[in-house]
Amino acid sequence: MTIIDGADAPYWEGLAEGRLHLPRCAGCSRWLWPAVSRCGHCGSEDIAWVERAMAGTIFSWTRTWHRFALTEDIDLPYVSAVITVDDCGIRLLGRIDDPGQVDPVIGESVQGRIGKTHVAGRDIPTIIWSRG
Incomplete structure (x- = not known):
């Protein structure tokens, strides 16, 4: 069993389920890549993973x-x-x-x-x- 952790875990979990999820800041709506736990633009920690x-x-x-x-x-x-x-x-x-x-x-x-x-x-x- 592979343990997926870190800021990019939802990306890998999505791929494993056949879907592409990418991170977007819920505070300023910027797309964030590589995945981070805090937006470098507005400082928000509210990161939404959006299916693309x-x-x-x-x-x-x-x-x-x-x-x-x-x-x-x-x-x-x-x-x-x-x-x-x-x-x-x-x-x-x-x-x-x-x-x-x-x-x-x-x-x-x-x-x-x-x-x-x-x-x-x-x-x-x-x-x-x-x-x-």
């Missing part, structure tokens, strides 16, 4: 051809991307579903689904982004 659609655009990406430590269970090559989530501006790291190895395009729309990545003997919920 797994939709966004590609901000940046890279294709990995060589093995790194703890990535032994990820098929090579794979594409990692930073995705700007629609309507909130938060940027999240994830993998792009890349069956044809066609280079992604910055600004391209993507839709996410929950997958998993096996790292260091654990399955970690991961957003897998698919291009339209």
Whole structure:
């Protein structure tokens, strides 16, 4: 059993349940990422976790051809991307579903689904982004 704690626990719990939850300050309505326990803008400790659609655009990406430590269970090559989530501006790291190895395009729309990545003997919920 994995124990999830820290300011970002609702993010990981949401992914494990198949949903994307992102933090928003209930005091000033700003989106907050990385997750914090207190808003750096207004000082409020009232952080709401809001479910968001797994939709966004590609901000940046890279294709990995060589093995790194703890990535032994990820098929090579794979594409990692930073995705700007629609309507909130938060940027999240994830993998792009890349069956044809066609280079992604910055600004391209993507839709996410929950997958998993096996790292260091654990399955970690991961957003897998698919291009339209």
